[in-house]
Amino acid sequence: MSTSIDSPLIRDKHLPGDLALWWFVLAELSVFALLIGSFAVARFLDPAAFAQAGSQLLLVDGVALTLCLLGAGFAAACALEQWRVGRRYFTVGWLLLAQGLGSGYIVLKLNEYQHLLTLGLDIDSGGFFTQFWLISGFHFMHVLLGLLVLLAVTLHVLRGKPLAVSTLESATIYWHMLDLIWVMLFVVFYLLV
Amino acid sequence: MPSRGLALSACMLLLLSLTVVPGAQLSHGAWAALVFVVLLGKSWLISERFMELKQAPWLWRGALLLWPCLLGALLLGLWSARL
Numbered sequence: 001m002s003t004s005i006d007s008p009l010i011r012d013k014h015l016p017g018d019l020a021l022w023w024f025v026l027a028e029l030s031v032f033a034l035l036i037g038s039f040a041v042a043r044f045l046d047p048a049a050f051a052q053a054g055s056q057l058l059l060v061d062g063v064a065l066t067l068c069l070l071g072a073g074f075a076a077a078c079a080l081e082q083w084r085v086g087r088r089y090f091t092v093g094w095l096l097l098a099q100g101l102g103s104g105y106i107v108l109k110l111n112e113y114q115h116l117l118t119l120g121l122d123i124d125s126g127g128f129f130t131q132f133w134l135i136s137g138f139h140f141m142h143v144l145l146g147l148l149v150l151l152a153v154t155l156h157v158l159r160g161k162p163l164a165v166s167t168l169e170s171a172t173i174y175w176h177m178l179d180l181i182w183v184m185l186f187v188v189f190y191l192l193v
Numbered sequence: 194m195p196s197r198g199l200a201l202s203a204c205m206l207l208l209l210s211l212t213v214v215p216g217a218q219l220s221h222g223a224w225a226a227l228v229f230v231v232l233l234g235k236s237w238l239i240s241e242r243f244m245e246l247k248q249a250p251w252l253w254r255g256a257l258l259l260w261p262c263l264l265g266a267l268l269l270g271l272w273s274a275r276l
Contacts, residue, residue, distance in 0.1 A: 013248065013249065013250050014248050014249065015246075015249045015250060015253055016244070016245045016246075016248075016249070022253065025257075026256060029257075029260050033260065033263075033264055036264060036268070037264070037267060040267055040268050040271045040272070041271065043271065043272070044271040044272075044274065059213070059214065059217060060214075063210060063211065063213070063214060066210045067207070067210060070203075070206050070207075070210065070235075070239075071203075073239065073243050074195075074199070074202075074203040074206070074243070076243075077195075077199055077242075077243045078195040078199060081195060081196055081199065169245075172243075173244055176239055176240075176243045176244045177244075179239050179243065180236060180239050180240065180257075180260070180261070183232060183235045183236055183239065183261070184232070184236075184261060184264060184265070187228055187232050187265070187268060188268060191213060191228050192228065192268060192269070192272045
């Protein structure tokens with residue numbers, strides 16, 4: 001059955017994806033809220049050291065990382081639209097673009113990590129960097145998992161196997177959750193220095 | 194081709210993401226306001242358009258919008274208080 005996004009079925013009060021996934025999203029957001037909140041309090045208690053450490057991160061890096069992640073989110077949303085109208089190969093194309101941009105985020109982040117390590121700024125380099133490595137590393141692992149999920153869905157679609165719309169919705173919702181968290185991390189680490 | 198709504202959301206996200214680059218020259222107060230607006234704007238577009246919560250029950254929409262509102266207020270409140 002092909003269902004357009006403008007059909008009455010979608011317009012009704014409807015939570016996309018699986019309900020269990022939404023509880024998982026809320027749990028993840030809560031964990032990140034605690035981590036980000038603790039970072040904010042630590043910065044409040046030692047603003048000078050945090051400001052000096054934070055100046056080591058480049059705004060342009062943060063913007064590039066943001067564009068990669070949000071671009072991947074857009075491509076994933078487009079893939080879902082195409083899947084709903086039954087366009088298998090367009091779906092695969094958008095999913096591959098999402099993975100390409102997600103991989104771009106991984107490459108840029110690894111480059112940033114390497115740059116910081118070259119400067120001797122590892123997890124033991126003061127409060128800012130301890131929390132930076134922990135929180136951004138935790139998010140980084142989530143992005144890797146998100147890429148694996150998108151890859152698994154892509155292979156499933158490519159093999160011509162049936163795939164419920166709610167399954168693809170769940171996969172894309174997970175990716176958008178990563179976008180949502182990154183938008184906050186961008187503010188924390190790159191903007192409020 | 195993506196739908197018009199999705200394409201428009203992507204354009205707005207791009208614009209909001211790039212706004213902070215020239216905005217870095219602003220005063221502290223204006224900078225804090227800009228960061229808060231950009232944060233809420235991006236979060237709203239992601240949850241309402243990309244996650245399609247526009248059609249979801251209001252409790253879920255509220256929960257996903259409350260997250261950036263509360264956390265953003267905490268971050269900016271503590272950041273401004275130290276100045």
